[in-house]
Amino acid sequence: xxxxxxxxxxxxxxxDASRFDAIYQEEKGLAARFIDNYWxxxxxxxxxxxxxxxxxxxxxxxxDVGCGSGRxxxxxxxxxxxxxxxxxxxxxxxxxxxxxxxxxxxxSRCEFRVGAFPDAIASEEGPFDxxxxxxxxxxxxxxxxxxxxxxxLTRGKLIMSFPKAIEWRVPVRRLRFWLKGTPLFLYHEDQxxxxxxxxxxxxxxxxxLDRDYLVVADV
Ligand SMILES: C[S@@+](CC[C@H](N)C(=O)[O-])C[C@H]1O[C@@H](n2cnc3c(N)ncnc32)[C@H](O)[C@@H]1O
Numbered sequence: 001x002x003x004x005x006x007x008x009x010x011x012x013x014x015x016d017a018s019r020f021d022a023i024y025q026e027e028k029g030l031a032a033r034f035i036d037n038y039w040x041x042x043x044x045x046x047x048x049x050x051x052x053x054x055x056x057x058x059x060x061x062x063x064d065v066g067c068g069s070g071r072x073x074x075x076x077x078x079x080x081x082x083x084x085x086x087x088x089x090x091x092x093x094x095x096x097x098x099x100x101x102x103x104x105x106x107x108s109r110c111e112f113r114v115g116a117f118p119d120a121i122a123s124e125e126g127p128f129d130x131x132x133x134x135x136x137x138x139x140x141x142x143x144x145x146x147x148x149x150x151x152x153l154t155r156g157k158l159i160m161s162f163p164k165a166i167e168w169r170v171p172v173r174r175l176r177f178w179l180k181g182t183p184l185f186l187y188h189e190d191q192x193x194x195x196x197x198x199x200x201x202x203x204x205x206x207x208x209l210d211r212d213y214l215v216v217a218d219v
Contacts, residue, residue: 005183006116009139010089012182013068017092021069021100042161042211046134047072049207050159053216057081060129063153065117065146066136070097070110077106084109085125089116118149126153133160138184147199151219158201158219161212162187169211189213 013020023043050072054062057079064072067086074097076084088094094112101110113120131150137143137160150158164170165186177184187195189206192213196204207214 005139005141006089008182010116012180013088013090014092017069017090017096020093021071021096024069024071042209043135045209046161046212046214047075049209049214050132050134051075051079053159054130054132054157055079060156061085063087063121063126063128063131063150065131065133065150066139067097067112068093068135070094070100070112072132072134073097073110073112074101074104074106077101077109078104081109083111085121085128086110086112087115087117087120088112089114089120118146121149121153123152127155128153129156130154131158135161137161137187138163139182140185141183143185143195144198147196147201151200154219156219158215158217160215161209162192162215163212164188165191167211187213 054060054076057076060081061083062076062081062085064076064084064086067073067088070086073084073086086097088097091114094114097110097112098107101107101112131154133150140146147160163186165188170186174184192215193204196215196217201217201219204215204217207216
């Protein structure tokens with residue numbers, strides 16, 4: 001994967017795993033809390049909406065693509081999901097996810113896998129009742145085949161976020177990622193609609209969050 005988008009993104013999140021997960025931690029200093037609420041409040045908001053939209057969880061099997069430190073998987077399992085599979089190609093993220101699932105008493109219903117989606121999930125592992133991908137398409141060069149794979153693996157709901165191309169935080173975000181050499185992909189609403197159509201997802205619902213379009217679709 002030398003020098004590919006995937007390598008750069010994986011290395012970025014492997015190095016950044018603890019700092020990323022700190023967004024979800026409640027115990028932090030005032031400055032960090034202010035920055036996380038103001039700058040990255042969307043992260044927590046996405047989680048709340050995913051949980052609201054996927055209830056009731058009882059009996060459900062859910063796939064979380066680009067699961068990071070596992071916060072969504074753990075929330076789904078705590079809500080009562082029968083099984084949650086989280087896949088992420090950054091090993092440091094998966095290490096944190098496994099530890100957190102244990103700490104929250106849901107390790108037996110969470111399976112965390114190091115690997116690149118879609119290759120890491122075989123079609124026989126489906127169908128899932130829902131598949132989610134939050135804060136993920138920001139780092140994906142070709143979203144259509146990924147969404148098509150999520151759709152094929154699912155009989156139920158898809159929830160996916162796409163970062164807005166026009167938003168006041170964008171110039172600073174672009175600069176931060178450029179300085180780190182990490183690829184970043186941003187979207188206009190029309191572009192997201194075209195991508196979803198090409199991936200075979202019809203009638204998507206768009207929820208406008210400050211930084212993201214959150215898309216919910218039945219498949
Ligand atoms: C910003 S994090 C979001 C984590 C989690 N969804 C959340 O919202 O808390 C994005 C994650 O996607 C992972 N990722 C990006 N492209 C991937 C791919 N093709 N396969 C697996 N994981 C990927 C990265 O390693 C990173 O952990």
